[in-house]
Amino acid sequence: MMHDARGPRPIPTLEMVAELAGVSRATVSRVVNESPRVKPEHVQAVKKAVHALDYTPNRAARSLVKRRANAVTLIVPESTSKVFADPFFASVVQGIARYLTTTDYTLNMVISSESTPEKTRSFLLGGNVDGVLVVSHHSGDRTWTQLLGSLPMVFAGRPLTGGEESYYVETDNEQAAYGISRLLTESGRKHVATIAGPQDMPPGVDRRAGWLTAMREAGLGEELQEYGDFSLLSGTAAMNRLLDRGVPIDAVFAANDQMAAGAYTAIKNRGLRIPQDIAVAGFDDDSFATAVTPPLTTVHHPIEELGEKMARTLVKLIEGKATERVTQISTSLVIRESV
Amino acid sequence: MMHDARGPRPIPTLEMVAELAGVSRATVSRVVNESPRVKPEHVQAVKKAVHALDYTPNRAARSLVKRRANAVTLIVPESTSKVFADPFFASVVQGIARYLTTTDYTLNMVISSESTPEKTRSFLLGGNVDGVLVVSHHSGDRTWTQLLGSLPMVFAGRPLTGGEESYYVETDNEQAAYGISRLLTESGRKHVATIAGPQDMPPGVDRRAGWLTAMREAGLGEELQEYGDFSLLSGTAAMNRLLDRGVPIDAVFAANDQMAAGAYTAIKNRGLRIPQDIAVAGFDDDSFATAVTPPLTTVHHPIEELGEKMARTLVKLIEGKATERVTQISTSLVIRESV
């Protein structure tokens, strides 16, 4: 019995398929690309050969002639990556990747290190990529809005700059924040505070606005505001500042779950009970929401879906199909035990 | 004043650079690839032209001739992605991406959806990728170990199968677990329990082993073991089972921070205090470690570094350079307030 001549299996080419199937390369190409006018028996022969050889088209060769990379790039600003405790990023990527595997676009990631913006820029503009996805908390980083004219781009969340022309997918933060704040006021709470996010990010601004609307509607005061940076510790600090004011507080809406979790610490440290003394509501429904005791009542924010829709929009854009410029993600209330 | 003739800027080619610099394409190519023997003045002229045109080599064309994709793929098994609450994944990717931007490899991600294993396989074997990184909790998924002979691969963590031949980066889980368990015994605790991870994953096995060694060394019993699945809720459940045994417990080592955080809930619900009544130690130093009260004493696990080393190893492998088959990541103790 002979040895297999092992070693790295040579990568099959279109030419090899053609030979095996007894047709020309052109015909194989047509079959592979599902071109209509090919004699059925040839189609069969080619498919059989493709299968036998386990042939996969060479992306590089294809890109070269089609002048298209069939790839989209996900940009992760370095600033985001440092605040990585946040489950947001992973979920968005998840959604993006999952959708893209159903297309034949490849997803590649770059960390836009401040050190080499040049390098990133020319990579993007060098024809290596058909489109760009930007996930950043400081959404719409100036750096990238410049690329807007040159390359299809989709942002996660409404960019602060260039919002009029750019494509993005966003949650209706204001509406959702309003909804959960109302939950607080309607349950009879009279002194409803908020721990708002940074006011230089849309989610920070909008979630605060939603709270504000609910307060006005309920005829409650607007004084009980403090700001955090979406981190857990900042939530604790903000809650402490609120409690230090010495005025009654019987509920608080935090602009995300991490800050809500932080608020728990401050509240419990003063011997106050959740929700009996102070009701707490959050936003995002991330892993922190169930990590705390009592489990947090919050806004369910389908982040993976956000990623998926970003990718879907980008692909349409690349292929020149009609697409909404802004896509809304819908949220829902998750009632747990903190209100 | 004339209008700029805007519109999508044509992508500059090597040929255009050559023309502008007044040399042949071959010379430009040599300059771009830092080939030594080029007349200095030509080098200057070419560099100038490259800059003027903002020229970037076309990856596709380059791949085609070099028969190399200059790309590595990160595989995320779908099973991992469903348990996405875990900060582990994001950090690993972070580390990988950050390192790769310093090389000229591109990082692309695929979710290995169970639905299309074929597609993934032929993508990988089709010459579109020079190497593969696998990040999975059930490390060394059978699916991928099959590729071992055909493509350079690096795993996050020691694979359960194929561990003898594959390249991987891992934390010395056992040593670290031993270290933090000793912290418990040496502080005078006499009834030290563990909430171990699943015994079908190396981190689960090894962290438990480390605890066991510490117990034996201290002459303490080995009975106080319960298992979780690394999730927060499983931590609570396991701790409850331990407490329900009705025997004394004055310390517990959880195999990760999430389970430790879960244990907090169970402990507090019984009116016990941390660390006065029960000391708690975790593993990973992830965001949960500081999210809980009191802050968790744990093992600092530099996950981003793990990602970086994976990428570094893979690149060496691809380029045929010598590399250790297994790389160890070192940990350290983080003393907070739970012990």
Next chain:
DNA sequence: TTGTACGCGTTATCAA
């Protein structure tokens, strides 16, 4: 030290 010429694997054009 430089340039010419060929080939990488694929698709597109055109003639048959």
Next chain:
DNA sequence: TTGATAACGCGTACAA
């Protein structure tokens, strides 16, 4: 309906 053949942009023997 098919098959030659010419690009696509680049690297690299080889010759000069």
